[in-house]
Amino acid sequence: MPRNNAGPLALLASVSAVVLLVLWWSTSSTSALVVYCAHDAVYSDEILEEFERQTGIQVEPRFDTEATKSLGLVQLIQRERAHPQCDVIWNNELLGTLALQAEGLLEPYQGPGWERIPPKFRDPQGNWVGIGARLRVWIVNHRQMTASESDIAQLLELEPSRIAMAQPMFGTTLTHYCVLAREWGLPRLQEWHADLRLRDLREVPGNGLVKDLVAAGTCDAGWTDTDDTFVAKDAGFPVDMLPIRVSRQTIAIPNTVAIIRGTKHRQEAEQLVDFLTSKEIELRLAKSTARQIPLGPTEAGELPDDVRQLATWASESVELGDLLPIRGQVLDWLRQEYAP
């Protein structure tokens, strides 16, 4: 080859290598607390920065993506079990955390935050503790229909093609399906699901898209979470919500916080868990755009009006702590359904 052919290559390789080395050198701190965070970066980033400011403990968060929401980080912890990289997981749902607990990948900790959260939303041994929950709700475009149980039942019966749902293998829709499987039995859920799909129910990749479709009026209603619905409401879209009820109970899905077994920063991890499960952080999450519902006790008047209503609904929630065995069955079935 003629000389100087390697010019552009040498330039690209050397500049890339130098930049990469500098960046790595400046981040390779062994003292940083590694947090795998499935809660949206928009909200959690500020909270983790606040923790850094208050304690001086450096935090390295690793966020999830919408595509792999929550399951991605849980699976990563499972795959890293031989050499754990994560110190604390801040999951945005419960089932994945329960899977980690079942595999013995969590370390129990009963701190002041664990004490203040009701037993329904924490592990008795302290393997995990729930904070700021979301509710599964019907999001309804009120220009096209009213947010009433009778209208929604009629829509489900007559025109499911006007209803949107996230693919049930992921996130909170999976939890929703697990609850349905427990309450109805798997065969009835399978029949119901097949019937809706046959009648062109609109299945989309995520809850955010369900919200977009209903907000735009492309669909009249859909299953999603309260945080998505509030994003649409705040943006001025004509949407209302109605809690989804299964056997008359609502579905409140908490964020969960847990310490990973094998952490080299146990003390700092406990400090972070205490911080995240504190009343201040629950209130902060409640006042954020996501309107997460505090699970611990709060004073009257501390909560925004719309969250107070949600808190009442959340108190009527089904128990989620025993869903893990059903999750396996539901996932097996859905895997066969969507990717046989």
Added chain:
Amino acid sequence: MTYTVAVWGTLVRAVLVTLAAWPVVQNLEAWVSSVDGSPRRWRLAAVLLPFLFPELLVGYAYAPAVAGLPIPAEIATKLLLIIRIIPVGVVARMLTPTTLVTPSAIHCRRLQLRTWHDRYQLWRLWCLGPLRQACPALMLMLLVNFQEFELAALLKSTSWTDWLFVQQVGGLSLGASLQACGLPLLLQLAMIGVAIVAVERTPLVPGSTTPGVAPRAHSRAAVVLLGLMWIFGIVIPAGVLVAGLPTGLWQLAGQPSRGQGLIREMLTGLAVAGAAASAAWVAAGVFITRFRRPVIGLVCCLPGLLGSLILGLALVAMFQWPLLAWVYATPVRWLIGASLATLPRAMLLRLWLERNQTAGLHLSQLLSDSPIAAQRRQGQQLHWRLVEQPIALALGLLTCWSYLDLTTAYLLAPNGMPSGMVRLYNFMHFGRTSALSAEALVLMVGPWGLMWGLARLWRGLRS
């Protein structure tokens, strides 16, 4: 949909998309090559931009309209893939040397079609000439199409990569996933094999360095086609973000730490992509020039042909082994993953650049060694045009591919060194358009600025 159907469905779509895009590729390549100097660079940039616009944002823009509706989703995926594959084809065509079978030769043969044997001869001439010449570019386009993941996943259209993703979520083991990759691997190997055979067996002459002449009607068609590509591939997806841009930039300006974090993430992604592209380029060169055995190259391409998801998961598992665990928390596994993912495309690009070693290069060397300054300058210019510019173009393309790859970055980046693409995806969840707009702008325009700076630096160093 079963896995077999998903694999063959993806292949059929890839073939249709590639064939549909090919006439546009030819037209646009002629349009770009019909001018020289600065206009050529601008035209090439205009053609490349729809490819460089993040796929995530394109999928994000169209998903509300088609996701959950199988037929519209499939049509939208095909159309968007055509738009995104055309720039790849144009670059591939520009890198491809000219065939010895000229259009005049085919025309002359066509003038004397009296018997079936004559028609057979014409067909044979066409296969040996234009088809064989087009083969590597077509195979690269086919390969890129077949490996498509994010757009198909966002629009919920048929794709073997999305099928594997769903299975992973459902708990499929890594071993079973690797087994499932057998058929797609074979198909991709066949694509690369066809390209290698075509390149190896075709007597080629170097591409023309002087601008060709594009008929006015062709130029008009090229401009219209490019306009359509821009509208559907950039303007509409960007339109979703533009409304929030001023607020987003204002917020970003008011949060210096966030801005710094974003630039850091962009630099991290770009540095890994650049290093991976360089490593893949060097490795491809070793396989092609030193071993001279395509089989070895093909075997080394296997990990990259598994797709980013399975490759990433396999590397996560591999770097848990005690012997390798000490590098788990470093960027090494990300670098390896990105290099392996890029290697098959690097092999194809390098293969036909290596074949372009001709008398023109010898002349450029002679001129560069001349004692006369003007001749030396001309020699350097010729060398830039014949050798360095195609390499820079190929490396730029590989770097972009690697930079925009979300899955590898998500799975393999060490803690504390996230890529900007992962953050961008995270923000999509809530449709935070102001934040998303500003970040998308930085993550898209930043790399362009840096690459332009590098190109200027290189030209400056040489002159």
